[in-house]
Amino acid sequence: MPKDLISRQRLQTLVEAPEGARTRIAIIGDAMLDIYLRGDVERISPEAPVPVVLVRERRQALGGAANVAQNAVALGARAELVAALGDDASGAQFRTMFELLGADPRGLITTDRPTTTKTRIVARGQQVVRVDEEVDSDLDGAEVEALIAAVDLAVSEADALVLEDYNKGVLIEPVIRRAVAAAKKRGIPIVVDPKYRNFFAYAGATVFKPNRRELDSALGATVDLEHPEALPAVLKRLGAERLLLTLSERGMALIEPDGVIHRIPTTAREVYDVVGAGDTVTAWLAAMLAVGATHLEAAVIANYAAGVEVGKTGAATVSPGEILEAYDAS
Secondary structure, three states, X not given: OHHHHOOHHHHHHHXXXXXXXXXXXXXXXXXXXXXXXXXXXXXXXXXXXXEEEEEEEEEEEEEXXXXXXXXXXXXXXXXXXXXXXXXXXXXXXXXXXXXXXXXXXXXXXXXXXXXXXXXXEEEOOXXXXXXXXXOOOOOOOHXXXXXXXXXXXXXXXXXXXXXXXXXXXXXXXHXXXXXXXXXXXXXXXXXXXXXXXXXXXXXXXXXXXXXXXXXXXXXXXXXXXXXXXXXXXXXXXXXXXXXXXXXHHHOEEEEOOOOOEEEEOOOOOOOOOOOOHHHHHHHHHHHHHHOOOOHHHHHHHHHHHHHHHOOOOOOOOOOHHHHHHHHHHO
C-alpha cells in the first residue's frame, strides 16, 4: 500500500512545502481552451439523422499544458506557462482566464494559427460530439525564436521544469533541447509527459512519465512489468533517469536505472472521470521533486493526487489538504 511508503509527517511536510517555499514551476507545452456545451436532447433533427441538443449551460476551461499550470497553482506553487496562442477570440479568452488563475502569462506567445480549441457537446451526461479547431503542425521561424526566448526566461527562475506535450507543435526538438539544457545547467528536476512525436527527444529528463499505451506504441512492443530485465535498456534508450509508468486502475510503476520496479497501487475510492488526471500527476510530481522529495516519495504523492482527481468531474485540481485526507482514509 502507498501508506507503507511514506509517513504522514513526511507527507505533510512535503505537500505543504511548495507554498511556503514559493516554489516556481516552468511548464512548456501545448495550451488549449476547452469549451463545454451541456444540454438536453428531445428530438432528432429533420435535416439529418442527428440529435438536436438544446444548450442549457456553456462553460470554458483551461486545457492541455495550462491544466498542469492550474494544478501547480492549486497545490501552492507559482506557475509560468510557455505556450502558443492565436490572435483570436479564443486566445484572448484563454489569456484572461490564465491571468485570473494567478499564473504568469509572460511566456504566452502569439502566433498566426488559431488557438487550439476543443468544444464538447454533452447531453444527459454523454458526450455527443467533440469539435476541434487547431493547426497541429510544428511551429517554425520567428515563432520558434520567440518560444526559445520565453523558455530561457522561464527556466532561469524555475525550481522545476515540466515538458507537457500534446503534439500541437510547440515541443519540437530545438525547443526541447534548449529547455532541457537550461534546466540541467541549473540543476532543477525535469518532468516529461510525452506524446508520440519526438518521444525519444527528451534525453536528460529526471522523470519520463508516459502511460502504458504510449510507451508500448513508441517501442513497438509490449513492456512486461513482470519480467523487467529489459527495462534498464528502455531507460537507456529514452535517456531518462527514471521512468514513471501510469497504469490506469493499476496505479503506477516507478522504474529505477538498475531495473528495480516500485509498484504503487491506486488509491482511488471512486472513479467518476479520468480526464485531467495525468496533468494532476505531472504537476504534483514536479512540485514534490522541487522541494526535495525522493523520486519514490514524489511518485507516491502524485499517485494520491490522481486518486483524488478521478473522483471529481472533468479536469480538476487537488489541494494539499485533499491529499492528507486521502492518506488518512487509505
